[in-house]
Every structure is written in structure tokens, then in C-alpha cells.
Amino acid sequence: MTKSEHYDVMVVGAGMVGAAIACALGLKGIRVAVFDRALPSAFKPNQLPDLRVSALSYASGQILKNLGAWPYMETMRMCPYRRMAVWEKLYSPVGKELDKRPNQIIFNAADIRHEQLGFIVENRVTQLGLLKRLEDIESVSVFAPATIESMNLRGEKPEVTLQDGNVFTADLLIGADGAQSRVREQANIRLDTREYEQQCLVATVEIEGGLQDITWQAFTATGPEAFLPMADVDGKSYASIVWYNLPENVHKLMKLPDSEFLEELSTTFPKELPPLIKLHERGSFPLARRHAMNYFANGVVLAGDAAHTINPLAGQGVNLGFQDVAWLAEILTDAYHAGRSLGSKKVLSRYEKARRRDNQLMMSTMDAFYLAFSNSNVPLKVLRNLALGIAGKSRPAVKEVMKYAMGISGRQAELAKSS
Template identity: 45%
Template sequence: MTQAFDVVVVGAGMVGAALATGLGRDGLNVAMVDRAPAPDFDPAAAPDIRVSALSAGSERYLRTLGAWPHILDMRATPYQRLAVWDETRHPLATLIPRTLTEVEFDAAALGASHLGHIVENSVTQQALWQTAGAESLVTVIAGQSVSTLEQTRQTVTLTLQNGQALEAKLVIGADGAQSRIRDLAGIGVARNQYNQQAMVISVRYQGPVENVTWQGFHPTGPRAFLPLHSAGPDHPGESWGSLVWYDAPEELARLKALPSEQLMAEIRKAFPSELPSLTHIDACASFPIARQHARHYFAGRVVLAGDSAHTINPLAGQGVNLGFQDAQCLQAMVKEARRAGDDLADPTWLGKYEQQRRPANRRMMMTMDLFYHLFSNRIPPVHLLRNLGLGAARALPFARNRVARYAMGIDEELPVIVKQLAARLPGIDQL
């Protein structure tokens, strides 16, 4: 038996579940399909090792979906400040003291109460599953993957692993960087694997919840601290945090193999003095990082959103924010197509979606690559250049705040100088 829907969303992570909720609220009959069951939330458990820095723009979107109160009912940590600096040890560093090149973004300078929230991915996903499940027009199909996809001029049919068939006017692939929907639709990708990997470490530290997140840039990659919530009555006076350590794959493999006591000693040696006093390591994991961009955002009745369409260097935690921007734009285009009485897969509307989102996603890719190339080497002129750049950012608060407002989702355009520098990076023309 075949079930008919207006839209089938494949992938119920943060972006997919947001799309399913939004389209259901807009009056479309939606199926949300995911091979995994709904994520659990245990308030007494240690935090999820995967976290994201949700921007003010993402917060606004999640509020419109009704998910933000659910997130706050679980846990989210606002941060008011973001600091960056260069940690490279080099003779030229003596020419420019770090105090002159450390750049801090402050919410107060932007007229905002906070820059964003650090939220566990599973918390955001669970909140969006709640909102999707509460929509009468959204059917949640969990524990099933897609086996086949067949398109005709009028419909697209998905066959699930259990043999169930779903028919729709439009299929949205939101099933991640290794998207099966993208492959079944025959959409290729341009991919650039970085030489680094990222290790994420869940820790407890002594003291109250901090209101600042920071990154120190090393030639092997940045090392970052993200504050999380209080550790609760079981660990009085302690808070949870997340550390991110970028380095060569073999170095991270060595670190992961160490006992907790030795890994703690390595962290204390490698991280700057700004790191709070750590008391416990709960978990660590590493993953490769790559820049990836789909050749097209849609093909026939299949359209991509989030990591299925693009992945970026996670230097500033912007991946999910870009995905939510995709979701808002695609939801608006599908709503307009329906209002106009057009086919939901009309290439005019899907083309408008790609025309809006591809340049915006490419700009953020270029910006993250600009940081990657500037900070991932020891060449003296480049070292001097980046310190001069950080010094200029410190001295020019207007430009600095323009970048911050863009990252927060307040402004839609990067400063011209940033776009010009990023456009000169190798491989950008392939995006």
C-alpha cells in the first residue's frame, strides 16, 4: 500500500525536523522519515558530546516553530562574549604582543543580550521532534531508511527498508553529509578534505558557568572552549564544558588512546591559561572535517537542505545555523508555490531557493577557509599578516561588529574586504 503526502522529509536531524514542523504548520501533509528513533533526554545525564553554537537568527527561527521553549526546558547556555587570538610561537610574535591582537566580540557592543547559545545537538533535535510530533499533518516514520527513489513527471516515490512506499510531490533530502537521497537523485558534490581532524572533549571544570567562548589559533589548528550548564548538586561548584582540539589525525589518535589522567595533563599543557581548572573528562571523540558543496541543490522533485547540500569547516560552529537558514528559505518557497497554485517541485521556486542559499552558503565557506589558510601555517609573513589583521579588528570595532552581526544572523552580507580576501583562496572557484 502506498501512502501519499505533499512532502517527504528524509532525515530528522535538526534541519529535517525543523522543515517537517514548519511545512506541517503551513498546512502541508508531511512525512518525516529517519532511520533512527527519537533522541532521548535525561536531565541527570552528562551532556551530549556534540554541541552547536546556535545564533540569534536560529533562535528566532526555532521560536517561530515552537521549539525554543522545549530547548530551554531542557538546557541551553547563553554566551555574551566570544574571544579569538593567535597562539603561534614565532620570533615575529614578539613584535606584536597578544594583548594587542586578541579580539573579543561582546553582545553589549551589538546592542544584544547575548551572542548565541551553546546547545547539545540532541537537545535541539529532541525539541524539534516534539514540535513535529505535535503537528496533526506531520507523520513521523522512525527506524526506517530509504531503499529506492523513483521520479515521474507528476510524483516521486520512495520505498523504505520495510517495503513501505511513500508518494509525494516533493522529497527533501536532509539526511546529512553522506546523503543517500542526494546519491539516489544523482546529484554530485565538490569535496575538499582538510588535513586536520577535530576532537571534542566533554569536561567538568571548577567554577560557575562561564559566559564566554573562545578559540586560540595554533598552526596545527584551533583549540576552543565552549561553556555548558551547571553540573548540578552531584558536583557542587562545578560546571560542564566542551573542548575542541584540531590537529593531525595521528596526533588525535594518540591523545584519544591515553588514560584520562594523561589526557588531562596533555590538555593543561596544550590549552592556554584561560582554560578553567578541569576536574573530570567524561568523553571524547574525533571526526574528519571537510568542505563539501552539492553541484546542484535540486534535481527534479528532490531538493537538498543542510549538510546534504553543504558542509563547512566547523571553526565557528556555523554549520547548523546555515542549515536552519536553508530550512527557512525552502519552507518559504514551498509555501509560495502552494499559495500560487504551482507544483511544489516547480523549478522556478526551487531555483529561487538555490539562488538565495548557494551564494550565502558559499560566502560562509569562504570565510571559514580564510581563517583556516591564515592560521594553519608558520610562514613568517603570513604570521605577521594575521596578527596585523587581528590587531586591525581590535582597532576597528565597526568592521569587527559587522562580522559578528553576520555570524549571528542579524546582517545578511559580510564586509566587502572579507569577501574579497576569501575569494582569493585556492579551490573556491569549484564551490
């Protein structure tokens, strides 16, 4: 027999963002139904690292701590990083990368009296930590795996019908269903989109030399080359390598046999790359910037990748998503306790106002980096390296950039504050 249920809020997508918003609302006693078509497999401690990882900022860590997901994540695994180095590769006339780098900036958490800048965490670990936390929260029901048959956004309240015939309504439907959001499409929310010329190859490799506390990124004209340390597994060390390049080069690299790929990686990447033992996995991702023209419409509001995707070159995508979560939860909780309708224009425009500018600023900053560095124009190259050199020597500037990347500059939502 099919049933019909009403909730305060429905969330489509129990990814990192959807699961976090469900936690945040559920902890305030708001009744939430979450739907996902598939949940990740359980964590096994001796399992090799996943391909999909994120550099979680200090602020995202605070949000996950305040939600109570962090202790579950810690029982799985994560890798703190204390330092981050950024430079543009400069070459000698014979094409060898120069050893001296007047244009290198090193960000060090100790300079702003923090233990670390952030953590490299497998996306699945973050998601599983949140899903585990949801099990403790009575007012949240997770329906997964669940296939959404249809969404009706034309009635007084949004309505979701699952393939099994069960029907759900709520005062508000949150679209946290990622970059290809069906909720966004059903709500007729249009996107401002820009496809980047570069693609991104991600590889998980076993490395020699033990756990590292530094992440680095070297800019080249075809895109950055980045190193992200990962937690040890069974006494072996791993790293996530991110190699941006033109689609044809990424395509070639993806097709190389493992040994040739490792050889290519070792010869191309900066000397900081530790000796590589084994390739575990690799995958490639097209890159696009997408920004929803409106964050809400027809009883629907968007969060995370459903609302915006950015160039991952500074690893900020899900960090913006967690900021959406913190602000949306605060605004909806206020409205709930004041007895206001959660789907009202007045409530949701507060959220859009709180987030659009910040998301846009981060997108534009990433675009500025992308455009400035994917360019071999000589005067521009001189200028940007001078700028890097000067910025690197200016401690106040370095500290400000660090705080921005850590998500601790500007106004903070309650959920992002340290408890």
C-alpha cells in the same frame, strides 16, 4: 497489509534540519511525511552532556522560537554565551605563550545591544525540541525508526518504499539526511569536495569555577584550540573542548589514558582554560568541505549537511542549515498557496538562488581562516596578527563581524525575523 500514501512533501532525515523543515511546512498546513532510521533517546535532566553540541546563532534561535521548538529546548538545557574571544597564539623565544595579546578580538553582545551572541546546545536537545513540537502539528507524520528500501526518482512524482513494504509519494522529496546523503546520491547530484588536513577532537570535560559566559578560540599552526561553555548538570559545570590538529596528533591524543589526556590539555591550551576535574567523553571527526553542485534535481531538493558541510572552526554548519530551512519553507509555502508544483524548476531555483551564494561565502570565509592560520610563513603571520589587532580595535568592523556570525546581517527570511 501494506499501504500507499501521498503527501505534499516527504523529508528524509529528522535531524535538526529535517525536523525543522517539517515543522515549518507543517505549520503552514502542508502535509509532510518525515522518515528517519533512528531517533535520539529521551532527555534526562541529570544525564551528563552529550559530545555533539552546536553553537546556535541568534538567527537560529529566532527560527527555533518561531517554530515553537524553543520552549521545549529550554525545559531541557542550553548555555547562553555573551562574549567570544579570538586570537592567534604568540610564543616567546623559549616557547611559552605570550601573556599580552595585541592580536586578540573580543566580541561582546552588549556592544550591539543584544543579551547574548548565541547558545551552546547539545544537538540532541535541539532535535528533541523540534520532534516534540512536531507532535503538536497534525499535518506532519513522522515515520521512525524506518528503513528506506528504495527511492524511485524517475517517475512523475518521487516515491519512497520502506522496508515494511509501505509506499509513499509526494510532490517533492527533501533530502535532509546529512553529509552522506543517500537522497543526494539517488538524485545523481554531484559534490564539490575538499578534505582538510586537520581533524577535530571534541571532548566534554567537567570544569572547576562555575558556569561561563564566554567562548574562545586560539589559532595555532596545527589548528584552533576552542572552549565552549555548557549548561550545569546537578550543580557541576561542564565545557566542550575542541582541539583541531593533524590526524596523527589527534590519533595519539585519542589513545591517551584519561588522566594523561587531561594533563596534555591543561599544558597545551591557553591559560583561560579552567581547571579540569574529569574527562567525560571524547571523539574525533575528519573534516571536509562539501558543496552540492546542484541543490535540486529529479523531484528532490537538498538542505543542511546534505547540501553542504563546512569546516566547523566558526561553528556555522547547522546555522547555515537553519537558514536553508527558513528560505526553503518560505519559497515552498508561497508556491503551495499559489497552486504551483512544489517540485518545479522555477520554485526550486528560487531556493538555490537564495542559499547557494551565502553558503558558498561562509565556506570560503572558513577556508580563508583555515589557510591563513595553518601556515607558519613569517610575513603572513605578521600580516594576519596586524590584521587581527587592527580589526580588534575597529568597533564598527567588530560589530559587523558579530552581526554576520549571529546571522542578522543581510536579507532575512520571515522565519528568521524576531516576532
